[in-house]
Amino acid sequence: MKKRIAIVGGGISGLTAAYILHRDYSETCDISLFEAENRLGGIVETVYGDGFTIECGPDSWVTEKPWAEQLARELGLADELLRSNDHARRTYIAHGGSLAPLPDAMRMMVPTDLSAILASPLFTEAAKQVYMGEPARAEELREAALANRGSDMDESVAAFVRRHFGEEVAETVARPLLAGIFGGDIERLSARALLGPFISMEARHGSLIIGLQQRSHAPRSSVFTTLSSGLGTLVDHLQQRLPTTSVRLSNPVTTLDSLPTGWAVETTRGRESFDRVLIATPLDITRRLLARLPFTQAQQAATLLPSHANSGLVVAFAYRRLDKATAAIPNGFGFLVPAAPVSDHSLLACTFLDQKFPNRAPEGATLLRTFFASSAADRLSCRSDSEIATIARDHLVGFLGPLPQRADVTIVRHWPRSLPQYEVGHLARMAQFDACLSSLHGFLVAGNALRGVGLPDLVRDATQAAHALARN
Numbered sequence: 001m002k003k004r005i006a007i008v009g010g011g012i013s014g015l016t017a018a019y020i021l022h023r024d025y026s027e028t029c030d031i032s033l034f035e036a037e038n039r040l041g042g043i044v045e046t047v048y049g050d051g052f053t054i055e056c057g058p059d060s061w062v063t064e065k066p067w068a069e070q071l072a073r074e075l076g077l078a079d080e081l082l083r084s085n086d087h088a089r090r091t092y093i094a095h096g097g098s099l100a101p102l103p104d105a106m107r108m109m110v111p112t113d114l115s116a117i118l119a120s121p122l123f124t125e126a127a128k129q130v131y132m133g134e135p136a137r138a139e140e141l142r143e144a145a146l147a148n149r150g151s152d153m154d155e156s157v158a159a160f161v162r163r164h165f166g167e168e169v170a171e172t173v174a175r176p177l178l179a180g181i182f183g184g185d186i187e188r189l190s191a192r193a194l195l196g197p198f199i200s201m202e203a204r205h206g207s208l209i210i211g212l213q214q215r216s217h218a219p220r221s222s223v224f225t226t227l228s229s230g231l232g233t234l235v236d237h238l239q240q241r242l243p244t245t246s247v248r249l250s251n252p253v254t255t256l257d258s259l260p261t262g263w264a265v266e267t268t269r270g271r272e273s274f275d276r277v278l279i280a281t282p283l284d285i286t287r288r289l290l291a292r293l294p295f296t297q298a299q300q301a302a303t304l305l306p307s308h309a310n311s312g313l314v315v316a317f318a319y320r321r322l323d324k325a326t327a328a329i330p331n332g333f334g335f336l337v338p339a340a341p342v343s344d345h346s347l348l349a350c351t352f353l354d355q356k357f358p359n360r361a362p363e364g365a366t367l368l369r370t371f372f373a374s375s376a377a378d379r380l381s382c383r384s385d386s387e388i389a390t391i392a393r394d395h396l397v398g399f400l401g402p403l404p405q406r407a408d409v410t411i412v413r414h415w416p417r418s419l420p421q422y423e424v425g426h427l428a429r430m431a432q433f434d435a436c437l438s439s440l441h442g443f444l445v446a447g448n449a450l451r452g453v454g455l456p457d458l459v460r461d462a463t464q465a466a467h468a469l470a471r472n
């Protein structure tokens, strides 16, 4: 008899797990993928209009992490791999009413070239001096890092950045950068969970500047990779590899329960029994499904998940032809807005998608994508899409100059409570979470609440979960 495996949630996590199970274990396992919506992909969604390829969720993955690219290649998408235009990579920070470029050769808030920092209008003399002094503090920083080695000691991203580069860099660079990726607050986000490579660098070199300078001798490929026809193609190809009968769209799972020899999965259409279950739903749903299971370990695991997920709101504007005499869009990948202005609707970031990747827009056209997060996204979400688009456009005008009243294509996408916040202590809580679940046979959890929100991490975790479900 084949093992019956239920996967709950058809985002990139659930889909990857379903694909691996079907690829490697179709002789021994039967899979059913339950998805609440009438489409697969979850936050991954590409729309096309007027020659534009518009990403509503993720626009790319970090090239350095190999797992998403490996999956794409395996699905026959090697010819689709598209690298970011790194020769034009430049990110701006809204600063004193204009857009100031982040100095070249920065990795997040860490520079490799200190002369670029000295020349930057973004920092005061005091902040530049803190940057200049960081390499000289290497020994002190390294000793502090080693003192905590092997312990669960964690600190906030803000505290970590301040220790190296001071308050101003934390506010001007780290705060908007981390908010742009995780939609969260650096005072609460975990350094160990989100800045792993820098934590290792600190333990080795003390100074992050020295650590990065030593690493940057290796030739680097483009920082971001995507697919030429959009990330929706990854979803389509995963779906095509699955038997149509195993995909249950518009079929939200309402309850999970234990059976003497497995698990019951309940939807509005009925109750079915399975030998194994993988939950790959958004944080709130995962928490609810776990909390209602009749096991204290599952209920305890639910309490160890991130306590909160922030919302995201994306508004994309596609212009076939912009009057360059009015709108002044600088060369680069986009800009970030330090969170400080206490406005109800503060814009967090804008990506110049036509510049970040080739072929996202017809020749001479412009594709801008704005991003609102957290309370700004929640407050805006009460408005109509056309009001939201007007507000987003007004923000852009403030930074870029006049834009037409209407774009040729406008897309508004709401992603409520989609960005789990990995707060201080997250990794230790995840270790406890795993320990709690280890006693539930044939029951696993994947998804962006656990060990990474980026596509490569999710593909890696879902692949591991699929193998574990089939083998154990």
Ligand SMILES: Cc1cc2nc3c(=O)[nH]c(=O)nc-3n(C[C@H](O)[C@H](O)[C@H](O)COP(=O)(O)OP(=O)(O)OC[C@H]3O[C@@H](n4cnc5c(N)ncnc54)[C@H](O)[C@@H]3O)c2cc1C
Binding pocket: 008, 009, 010, 011, 012, 013, 014, 034, 035, 036, 037, 040, 041, 042, 043, 044, 056, 057, 058, 059, 060, 061, 062, 251, 252, 253, 254, 280, 281, 282, 285, 312, 313, 314, 415, 418, 419, 446, 447, 448, 449, 452, 453, 454, 455, 456, 458
């Ligand atoms: C605006 C935005 C931009 C991003 N940009 C990037 C980026 O550029 N690069 C990057 O790597 N990452 C990015 N991310 C993060 C990344 O997109 C997500 O972390 C990832 O797509 C989450 O995948 P998932 O499968 O874990 O969850 P989801 O995509 O949330 O999928 C979960 C699925 O479960 C379904 N579901 C919910 N409830 C039930 C139920 N009861 N029963 C059955 N199914 C259910 C949902 O409908 C959904 O399809 C971005 C995120 C956002 C919000």
